[in-house]
Amino acid sequence: MNTTEFLAMQSEYSAKTKGAKDVIDASFPLLQKALKDVLPNFDQTVFGLADFGAADGGTSLELMLKTIEQVRSTQPDLPIHLNYSDLPENDFNAIGRMLNNLDGKGMSILGKYPHLTVSSSPVSFYHQILPPNQLTLGFSATAMHWLEFAPGNIRDHVHIAASQDEEAKTLYRQKSHTDLVKILDHRANEMQSGGYFLLVNFGINDKGQFLGNTEGVHMFDRFYNLLSQMVAEKKITAEELQNMNFPQYYRSKEDYHAAVADEQLSNQLEIVQINDLHTPCPYREAFRATGDEATFVESYPGTLQTWSYQVFYVGLSKERSETERNTLVREFFTRYEQDIRQRPQEHGMDYIHHLVLFKKK
Amino acid sequence: MNTTEFLAMQSEYSAKTKGAKDVIDASFPLLQKALKDVLPNFDQTVFGLADFGAADGGTSLELMLKTIEQVRSTQPDLPIHLNYSDLPENDFNAIGRMLNNLDGKGMSILGKYPHLTVSSSPVSFYHQILPPNQLTLGFSATAMHWLEFAPGNIRDHVHIAASQDEEAKTLYRQKSHTDLVKILDHRANEMQSGGYFLLVNFGINDKGQFLGNTEGVHMFDRFYNLLSQMVAEKKITAEELQNMNFPQYYRSKEDYHAAVADEQLSNQLEIVQINDLHTPCPYREAFRATGDEATFVESYPGTLQTWSYQVFYVGLSKERSETERNTLVREFFTRYEQDIRQRPQEHGMDYIHHLVLFKKK
Numbered sequence: 006m007n008t009t010e011f012l013a014m015q016s017e018y019s020a021k022t023k024g025a026k027d028v029i030d031a032s033f034p035l036l037q038k039a040l041k042d043v044l045p046n047f048d049q050t051v052f053g054l055a056d057f058g059a060a061d062g063g064t065s066l067e068l069m070l071k072t073i074e075q076v077r078s079t080q081p082d083l084p085i086h087l088n089y090s091d092l093p094e095n096d097f098n099a100i101g102r103m104l105n106n107l108d109g110k111g112m113s114i115l116g117k118y119p120h121l122t123v124s125s126s127p128v129s130f131y132h133q134i135l136p137p138n139q140l141t142l143g144f145s146a147t148a149m150h151w152l153e154f155a156p157g158n159i160r161d162h163v164h165i166a167a168s169q170d171e172e173a174k175t176l177y178r179q180k181s182h183t184d185l186v187k188i189l190d191h192r193a194n195e196m197q198s199g200g201y202f203l204l205v206n207f208g209i210n211d212k213g214q215f216l217g218n219t220e221g222v223h224m225f226d227r228f229y230n231l232l233s234q235m236v237a238e239k240k241i242t243a244e245e246l247q248n249m250n251f252p253q254y255y256r257s258k259e260d261y262h263a264a265v266a267d268e269q270l271s272n273q274l275e276i277v278q279i280n281d282l283h284t285p286c287p288y289r290e291a292f293r294a295t296g297d298e299a300t301f302v303e304s305y306p307g308t309l310q311t312w313s314y315q316v317f318y319v320g321l322s323k324e325r326s327e328t329e330r331n332t333l334v335r336e337f338f339t340r341y342e343q344d345i346r347q348r349p350q351e352h353g354m355d356y357i358h359h360l361v362l363f364k365k366k
Numbered sequence: 367m368n369t370t371e372f373l374a375m376q377s378e379y380s381a382k383t384k385g386a387k388d389v390i391d392a393s394f395p396l397l398q399k400a401l402k403d404v405l406p407n408f409d410q411t412v413f414g415l416a417d418f419g420a421a422d423g424g425t426s427l428e429l430m431l432k433t434i435e436q437v438r439s440t441q442p443d444l445p446i447h448l449n450y451s452d453l454p455e456n457d458f459n460a461i462g463r464m465l466n467n468l469d470g471k472g473m474s475i476l477g478k479y480p481h482l483t484v485s486s487s488p489v490s491f492y493h494q495i496l497p498p499n500q501l502t503l504g505f506s507a508t509a510m511h512w513l514e515f516a517p518g519n520i521r522d523h524v525h526i527a528a529s530q531d532e533e534a535k536t537l538y539r540q541k542s543h544t545d546l547v548k549i550l551d552h553r554a555n556e557m558q559s560g561g562y563f564l565l566v567n568f569g570i571n572d573k574g575q576f577l578g579n580t581e582g583v584h585m586f587d588r589f590y591n592l593l594s595q596m597v598a599e600k601k602i603t604a605e606e607l608q609n610m611n612f613p614q615y616y617r618s619k620e621d622y623h624a625a626v627a628d629e630q631l632s633n634q635l636e637i638v639q640i641n642d643l644h645t646p647c648p649y650r651e652a653f654r655a656t657g658d659e660a661t662f663v664e665s666y667p668g669t670l671q672t673w674s675y676q677v678f679y680v681g682l683s684k685e686r687s688e689t690e691r692n693t694l695v696r697e698f699f700t701r702y703e704q705d706i707r708q709r710p711q712e713h714g715m716d717y718i719h720h721l722v723l724f725k726k727k
Contacts, residue, residue, distance in 0.1 A: 101488030122496060124449060128476060
């Protein structure tokens with residue numbers, strides 16, 4: 006068992022997001038491209054490496070170790086600093102445990118790599134996280150599709166990507182642009198001239214596909230339909246459903262180009278490359294390969310709750326007790342699980358990502 | 367209620383170590399002295415501030431905020447980076463909560479001070495924690511008297527400062543020198559030229575006094591005597607008592623001068639000033655002022671357990687179950703509390719510190 010497998014086993018979050026790990030692995034070639042450009046002429050005193058929206062750090066660990074080893078292969082004594090950041094509510098103790106127990110037997114990342122230092126920052130990527138000019142190679146996976154906040158209610162859906170509400174679509178598109186410019190402006194301040202930032206992000210591809218909406222499967226439509234049923238049954242109110250809005254935006258390639266063309270960024274950043282990435286749902290793939298429906302029905306729903314529970318909870322009226330709100334969200338997920346049991350073939354959540362490689366001018 | 371009082375209330379660790387807070391407050395004049403020297407000619411891009419052995423960050427917060435404000439008063443836009451480090455087992459989530467809730471109402475340190483970034487590092491001060499040349503002003507309070515490990519058993523005591531065992535004393539003195547040189551060598555690597563490190567550390571003063579051993583009160587002797595009673599009663603074995611050794615060393619002023627004279631450090635660091643600090647036990651002082659014996663007996667013992675429990679636990683035989691070992695340590699503390707109840711006037715724990723201000727050449 007290698008380090009990453011060990012960590013995936015240890016970490017509940019990482020286990021529930023096996024797909025995220027597959028995506029990160031697919032990103033290594035772009036990081037290698039950046040390293041190939043940066044390393045030969047590197048003249049800064051510290052190589053700064055960072056993972057933004059790192060959660061427990063489990064999914065990106067192998068990528069980080071590979072990157073450190075690549076830097077080491079040409080610059081054996083160059084100081085490297087690795088920073089993990091996420092929202093203040095994140096479990097930073099889990100990151101510390103991982104860094105100090107790489108192999109499950111107490112092997113520390115500091116013992117493994119001399120001249121490496123590490124830190125974590127309980128700071129959202131909507132703020133500047135690192136001091137200026139200290140970031141050589143930044144990385145963020147499946148995090149920056151989260152808007153700072155939902156700019157308004159979506160009248161016909163829970164997710165703007167699946168909505169036909171033109172007014173809301175304009176509002177979310179504008180907010181997405183402002184937010185992306187803000188995020189990238191902070192990263193540009195952190196980056197060294199000639200440094201790179203690889204943004205691996207949920208998006209909408211040229212076929213119009215996005216998370217869970219491929220091959221006739223429409224995850225967000227299922228969410229909305231089941232919630233509408235709960236409204237029809239007077240379990241929740243229409244107003245509550247209105248207030249359930251994923252504060253997310255799945256950007257197109259054009260959206261990234263528009264961001265770096267913004268006057269705030271045009272002198273700072275350029276896009277080197279944008280790749281499409283379609284990652285088949287690992288749960289459904291295993292189900293197709295083995296035919297093991299029971300495992301699918303049991304394991305797949307967990308991967309959804311981690312990132313959607315809070316959105317449904319927040320939409321429910323504050324006049325309800327916390328217990329009542331939790332009970333209702335759990336009832337929604339129970340209905341969703343029943344739906345999966347009834348027609349397992351029609352479920353699954355393919356990932357649609359863009360891999361966007363930015364360079365600091 | 368000011369920020370610090372709020373935090374002291376919130377944080378159990380900080381409340382139990384009110385004395386530590388008093389010590390930190392007494393250190394501000396030396397930090398001001400360092401700032402007065404550093405600020406007028408500061409030509410680095412980032413002002414690096416760090417607290418080594420920070421625990422939950424509660425006790426040093428006011429000092430850090432005062433320092434940030436002093437930097438801001440002359441350099442309003444200078445980027446400042448603040449790092450908190452402690453052992454990997456420390457609760458880093460508590461530090462994040464504090465930084466994001468300065469006033470208990472969600473005020474963030476980042477909102478309060480523009481151009482400030484923060485991080486924490488789950489790394490012992492026996493390692494390099496920050497990248498080279500990034501530390502302008504380092505601070506550590508009541509942490510670096512801990513040796514990397516106990517270099518051997520003390521035959522006649524639990525603490526080397528109270529021992530007459532010449533062999534052990536030599537062993538601990540040598541280990542203390544090696545450890546201090548190692549700690550300071552890492553700090554010197556982190557420091558910018560002209561930067562400062564203020565080490566506020568338990569020590570032994572010119573009168574031979576040290577923690578809890580002033581005014582006829584001998585805390586460590588009480589520890590040893592009560593444990594010896596438990597040996598006599600066959601509650602624990604003589605071997606177990608032998609294995610209870612505080613991995614600590616209370617250094618004299620000469621020990622600090624010897625460290626910077628070591629060939630590893632002599633080209634890097636100089637001592638600018640060493641101050642003595644005698645902080646009366648805050649629990650006993652309150653008891654003397656109010657005569658409230660009940661509060662003293664109830665609140666004082668808690669301040670001891672935080673840092674001594676583990677030493678007693680580790681000494682007990684591994685052949686005992688965890689439950690048995692915990693029960694025995696609790697029995698020891700119960701006996702200690704009985705002793706306090708029987709003769710409260712003879713208890714108390716004055717702090718004896720040195721404030722050592724180092725400068726990077």
